[in-house]
Amino acid sequence: MQIDRxxxxxxxxxxxxxxxxxxxxxxxxxxxxxxxxxxxxxKNDVFVAEGQVCNKVGLIEHGLMKCVYNKxxxxxxxxxxxxxxxISDYYSFVTNTPSEKEIxxxxxxxxxxxxxxxxxxLAIVHPFIExxxxxxxxxxxxxxxDRLKSMLLDDAQQRYQQLLVQRRDLxxxxxxxxxxxxxxxxxxxxxxxxxxxxI
Amino acid sequence: MQIDRxxxxxxxxxxxxxxxxxxxxxxxxxxxxxxxxxxxxxKNDVFVAEGQVCNKVGLIEHGLMKCVYNKxxxxxxxxxxxxxxxISDYYSFVTNTPSEKEIxxxxxxxxxxxxxxxxxxLAIVHPFIExxxxxxxxxxxxxxxDRLKSMLLDDAQQRYQQLLVQRRDLxxxxxxxxxxxxxxxxxxxxxxxxxxxxI
DNA sequence: CACATTCATTGACCTACATCAAGAACGCTG
DNA sequence: CAGCGTTCTTGATGTAGGTCAATGAATGTG
Numbered sequence: 079m080q081i082d083r084x085x086x087x088x089x090x091x092x093x094x095x096x097x098x099x100x101x102x103x104x105x106x107x108x109x110x111x112x113x114x115x116x117x118x119x120x121k122n123d124v125f126v127a128e129g130q131v132c133n134k135v136g137l138i139e140h141g142l143m144k145c146v147y148n149k150x151x152x153x154x155x156x157x158x159x160x161x162x163x164x165i166s167d168y169y170s171f172v173t174n175t176p177s178e179k180e181i182x183x184x185x186x187x188x189x190x191x192x193x194x195x196x197x198x199x200l201a202i203v204h205p206f207i208e209x210x211x212x213x214x215x216x217x218x219x220x221x222x223x224d225r226l227k228s229m230l231l232d233d234a235q236q237r238y239q240q241l242l243v244q245r246r247d248l249x250x251x252x253x254x255x256x257x258x259x260x261x262x263x264x265x266x267x268x269x270x271x272x273x274x275x276x277i
Numbered sequence: 278m279q280i281d282r283x284x285x286x287x288x289x290x291x292x293x294x295x296x297x298x299x300x301x302x303x304x305x306x307x308x309x310x311x312x313x314x315x316x317x318x319x320k321n322d323v324f325v326a327e328g329q330v331c332n333k334v335g336l337i338e339h340g341l342m343k344c345v346y347n348k349x350x351x352x353x354x355x356x357x358x359x360x361x362x363x364i365s366d367y368y369s370f371v372t373n374t375p376s377e378k379e380i381x382x383x384x385x386x387x388x389x390x391x392x393x394x395x396x397x398x399l400a401i402v403h404p405f406i407e408x409x410x411x412x413x414x415x416x417x418x419x420x421x422x423d424r425l426k427s428m429l430l431d432d433a434q435q436r437y438q439q440l441l442v443q444r445r446d447l448x449x450x451x452x453x454x455x456x457x458x459x460x461x462x463x464x465x466x467x468x469x470x471x472x473x474x475x476i
Numbered sequence: 477c478a479c480a481t482t483c484a485t486t487g488a489c490c491t492a493c494a495t496c497a498a499g500a501a502c503g504c505t506g
Numbered sequence: 507c508a509g510c511g512t513t514c515t516t517g518a519t520g521t522a523g524g525t526c527a528a529t530g531a532a533t534g535t536g
Binding site for chain 2: 512513514515516
């Protein structure tokens with residue numbers, strides 16, 4: 079049932095997406111994305127390994143990834159990313175320290191990748207990259223802020239319900255035990271919450 | 278025992294601090310700070326009220342402030358800020374939405390304040406402001422990241438111990454019940470942790 | 477189709493931390 | 507220094523959510 083589009087069409091759609099997101103002209107957005115190189119990964123492939131300095135940012139064209147801490151053998155989900163999202167261990171990226179997280183594909187994933195070095199080189203020539211970086215930092219800040227706020231103020235059920243509202247699409251593609259981990263509870267707790275809510 | 282310095286000396290010290298923090302030339306740092314206006318607040322004075330859009334950033338010269346959520350009448354500490362720190366509800370600042378937090382002085386506080394509008398005007402004339410904003414966003418991101426990480430991975434005792442190591446100076450100026458709130462536990466829990474650690 | 481694997485559910489029980497209530501130890505300020 | 511508000515401590519008890527273990531459902535694979 080899916081229409082097979084050319085790589086160019088996909089890229090075009092991503093370009094529009096980026097232009098809108100960062101208030102760029104179509105030309106700037108195209109210039110920006112033309113510096114990325116395409117990477118194709120299979121389900122369970124690792125994009126960033128724990129212990130490696132993350133010096134790259136990906137922009138997902140198609141697919142789904144998770145970014146997780148390893149806490150004594152248990153995965154603790156830090157973030158999910160899907161079509162149109164950027165993915166990186168941005169903490170490692172900024173601080174140049176080894177990543178304490180792992181980024182891995184939950185589905186077959188195609189993404190466009192650019193290195194930190196290339197980004198910095200670009201920023202020198204094209205001032206709009208600096209402004210784009212600022213906006214991106216802002217977005218990352220807002221995301222983290224929302225997450226921290228709900229950890230500080232809400233209980234497990236409230237967090238789950240908010241997730242269902244705010245990221246319903248994601249919640250349907252991701253196994254419940256990973257949702258649980260993202261909400262910082264056990265799968266059993268999610269199961270009981272669902273029962274209580276009779277979903 | 279304290280040496281009484283002139284206002285100019287204080288400002289000079291802040292200017293150096295900012296220059297170092299953001300890799301600015303002394304000239305740029307001075308130019309930047311010259312756009313701020315001094316505000317003097319007493320203990321318990323409100324800097325940002327809940328419900329008001331926060332369109333300003335303060336830089337603390339002397340004193341201590343808290344930034345708190347109000348959760349059903351209970352304060353939940355989001356952040357503390359003291360000498361040399363910037364203070365704002367940056368979420369409200371960026372999104373132009375009413376602040377859900379209150380920022381209030383824990384001690385008599387002197388700070389330098391600049392409005393969002395002025396900052397934006399400045400950025401047009403002086404490109405270094407844009408880069409400074411990016412760096413500031415980055416720092417805010419890293420701060421939130423650390424906090425979220427410890428909420429996800431650590432228990433109350435670990436969070437308390439890390440606070441003692443990372444912000445010992447702060448911990449000594451702030452009542453324990455606010456430390457507790459910052460760590461998202463009750464004062465009783467902190468008291469019991471201290472007993473167990475025999476501090 | 478049989479079998480394995482992976483995920484979700486449920487129940488019994490446990491634990492970290494919260495809540496409530498009562499003192500104790502500080503400051504202040506008159 | 508007496509008295510009072512504020513913070514900290516301690517004990518008794520409650521609870522959200524964790525852990526462990528068993529069972530089911532759903533999915534993939536030879």
